[in-house]
Amino acid sequence: MRFEVIFKHLGIVLLFNAIFLFLAALISIYLKETSALALSYSALICFIFSVFPLVFSDKSTPIEFTEGLFIVVFGWLVTCLSGALPYIMWGGEFSIINAWFESVSGFTTTGSTILTEIESLPKGILFWRSSTQWIGGLGIIIFVLAILPKTSSSSIYNAEVSSITKMNFPFNNKKLLQALILVYVGLTLAQSVSLTFAGMSLYDAINHSFTTISTGGFSTKNNSIAWYQNLWIELIIVVFMVLSALHFGLIYGTFTRKHNNLFRSDIVRALLFIWLASTLIIAGKLTWEGSYSFWSALRHALFQVTSLGSNTGFATVDTVQWPFFTQLLLLYLMFQTGMSGSTSGGLKFDRIFIFFKIVQKQIRSLQHPRGIFTIKISGQRIDEKLEQQTMVFLLLYIFIFSASSFILSLMNIDGMTAFSASITAISNCGPGFGEVGSMGNFAGVPDLGKFVLTINMLLGRLEVMNVLALFVLRR
Amino acid sequence: MRKLKLKINVSFILLSILLSVAGVIAIYELRILDRSFNTLILDNYKTVESLSQLMRAIELEDSGILLIMSGDYDEGKKMIRSGNSLFNSSYTLARKGIKTTEETDKLNEIALLHGDLRKIWDKPYLDAEIMNNMEWYRIEMHSRFLVIKQKVHEITEMHQEFLYKEASLIKANSRRAIMPGIVSIFASLLFAFILNFYINHYFVVPITRINQELKSFKTGQSIMDIEAGQNKELQELIQSINDLIRRLIRKQNPLK
Known part of the structure; x- marks a missing residue:
């Protein structure tokens, strides 16, 4: 299994999170909310981890089935982990397990929540919460597949779809x-x-x-x-x-x-x-x-x-x-x-x-x-x-x-x-x-x-x- | 080799950005924390103290009235004067320290009630009928003192609630100050792990293999056959060494 290939694709997965986190951060900055820094820093972390593997990246090669499976399963795990970052950093009702629960519930489009006071959350955090469901709805991997060339995507495609x-x-x-x-x-x-x-x-x-x-x-x-x-x-x-x-x-x-x-x-x-x-x-x-x-x-x-x-x-x-x-x-x-x-x-x-x-x-x-x-x-x-x-x-x-x-x-x-x-x-x-x-x-x-x-x-x-x-x- | 240097430099720049931004956020949040902490400890300490002094002032005035009614005019008047002076100073201090409009309203009510009380506390030594009349004291004075005490108690509770909210805010802020640091520690460890993987995979492993091939060349005179993956810099290096070996072999044996 080629880990460099897996890191590269997980990086692309994180890029989508970085984009939506950045949008949520913009909302928070505009509304001068307490979540602005948590969202901005989370966006930066996701961006750095998505760009970093591309620095060393090889030109695209076909992906083996096991690698495709690995990318799909770990793609979801990495997405959920990175999605919990703004919650963990912002605090409030989000303990580490609560942040993980809310993030997984978001990306898997489950919609179960640990929040008792949703309306008191900053609008930026609420936008990120909804975005996790939109990204996860179609499956973040589908978005990734859409930008990958056909040769390198068929194994991931078979594992995801x-x-x-x-x-x-x-x-x-x-x-x-x-x-x-x-x-x-x-x-x-x-x-x-x-x-x-x-x-x-x-x-x-x-x-x-x-x-x-x-x-x-x-x-x-x-x-x-x-x-x-x-x-x-x-x-x-x-x-x-x-x-x-x-x-x-x-x-x-x-x-x-x-x-x-x-x-x-x-x-x-x-x-x-x-x-x-x-x-x-x-x-x-x-x-x-x-x-x-x-x-x-x-x-x-x-x-x-x-x-x-x-x-x-x-x-x-x-x-x-x-x-x-x-x-x-x-x-x-x-x-x-x-x-x-x-x-x-x-x-x-x-x-x-x-x-x-x-x-x-x-x-x-x-x-x-x-x-x-x-x-x-x-x-x-x-x-x-x-x-x-x-x-x-x-x-x-x-x-x-x-x-x-x-x-x-x-x-x-x-x-x-x-x-x-x-x-x-x-x-x-x-x-x-x-x-x-x-x-x-x-x-x-x-x-x-x-x-x-x-x-x-x-x-x-x-x-x-x-x-x-x-x-x-x-x- | 310039590209190789660039790749490693970019990696370290990304790591530095990650850590620097975490540092800046932590410093910013700590400054907010520091400010909130000052407000909570210094300002609120003064307010709490002034409210307890306000309560003491009322008790002094109450005791002064009782002393006058029992015939001890001088001591009673002295006590009322000192109580009144303490009331004025602690009231001014409390007014400066309170934060919410509810607290301000409550303090205004106390001032009004205390004003009413002041209007009648001269009566015991001006009116002989009232002297020793405990029924008059119970209805006119004691009940008013109790109301004022109740109001001071309420404002103290309000302030305690405010303090609790402030403390919770500080707790949230302290978490916001610490969390970027903790997250960046884990992120940096992960980053270092991945960087280590890339350096090993793209540079250390191929260079070790080149070294091994060179050693085997010394004994077996073979041309190197190493895959350098997609790393152009190492491909060039292997190509150059292979050219050198070919030239060396040709020099040693011109017929080859």
Whole structure:
């Protein structure tokens, strides 16, 4: 393994952080905030560590698969570490473990927070907090890939972009990258403009767009979107949360009138159907319980279903107060997450869809023992290797969040909090239930518990297998 | 070789920038800390002291009134005079030291109440009916003293709260002064580690190999076959040594 190649690429990863830290520092300097020095110095450190390897850099050479894996996994770790620097240096509620938690939660677009007083934070720090989600949303590695020549990027590409993402977009790597970035930037701009028109300040609109399109869910307000009490803002955010949970390649295909588009995808249809059905069921249950009028229940149910279903994690109400049945349904939606190729983290709905297709195939095989059956999604045949990968991933995923729930409950955290915190962390969703509900925070979780949850967040973001391949299989 | 020198120089310049900026930030934050510390220790000490003197002044005045009512005019008047003088001086000092508008409002209330009290404290020796009338003392004087004491107590609590906030701010500032230093220590260690890796990888390892090849040349007369990676300076050096060896071999054996 060539460490000089790895250092060089990790340097490029840090360059993106340096740019956004610099922007956050400018905001703090302009507003004469106490965070100006912390942000500026963090930007300088990131810049120096990104430029330094380039001084000794060789001309670009093809990267081996193991090196690609190393760059992807360590790229995320280095990003999260550097992202914690301004928090650590600024202080306030940020102890070292809290800074690490907030940074990992940001970059993995989880959106869980340890902050109890978000509005008292300097605007520069809040902008950096939202930026971490925007950088992490598409995956910082994707940005890096976009500026690397094709020869040196294919190994990193294969390590970062899962086969399930490529399944929905049968074009070459560069084309998929272009589509992802174009849709990502386009949606962010469109949402910023829409929210400003709906009455949000420009600063809040940019921050909330950063965290909606990345399905992150960090807000600049303690009460998240509930603070605005504005139906139009809620509706705009719902639309963009839905779009952000769909495959960006398919959105690109829809706008460019390609054959592979949102309307032809079986997975999109199934996902939207489940969300719609869940919204109606939750709204019905809330109305029946007498918690809200039907329209009010429908408004809140729609927002919470799309927020937790897309793994964004914004809130308009405290769902901890809702009936247990609705909490369970929302937990399932958190678990299934959005589509691959979107900014949703965790399991990805595509795998649930494939899982049910495999079950269907097995039943048909039992009914017709001599028959040969294949799985087709949107008219496309699914490789048996992908079926196998899906099953392994699903089992590993369940094993990891069960194990972390167990570890958390060892720390005297109540069952619902431990279970929902584990699911929300590995699914990169944000809020859970119990002590860590949509209007609560993770400040009360013990330090070791916070560390376990950050591991879950990283595993969810890196789709488990990459990390295992690097740390386990190499031995 | 100029490029090689430049690379190493740039590395050290980057390291120097990292450390210098951390130093500047730490000095800046320490200066803020120093200023806050002075405010907290010196100014607030004076204010706290003046508030406790204000309380003592009121108690002196109260005792003076009681002495007059029990017939000891001279001692009573003396005590009231000294209490009043202490009240005026500590009030002026407290007014200078207080920081918030709530504290100022409270101090104004104390001044007003004390003014009202002053208007009636002559009554016991001017009016014979009031002399030894403890009921009059309890209703007219003691209750007023209690209200003033309560106000002084409240302002002291307010100031303690302010002090707590100031101390928390100093704590945050001290962290901001220390953290760039700690972060830069770790960053510098990491930087030194990576620099060491690059120097080893690009310079030390190839030079060691050149040395080994030269040693083997002495015994085996072979031309060096070393990869210098992408390092142009070392490639040139190896090329030059190989040319030299070829020339040496040709000189020793012209037929080769």
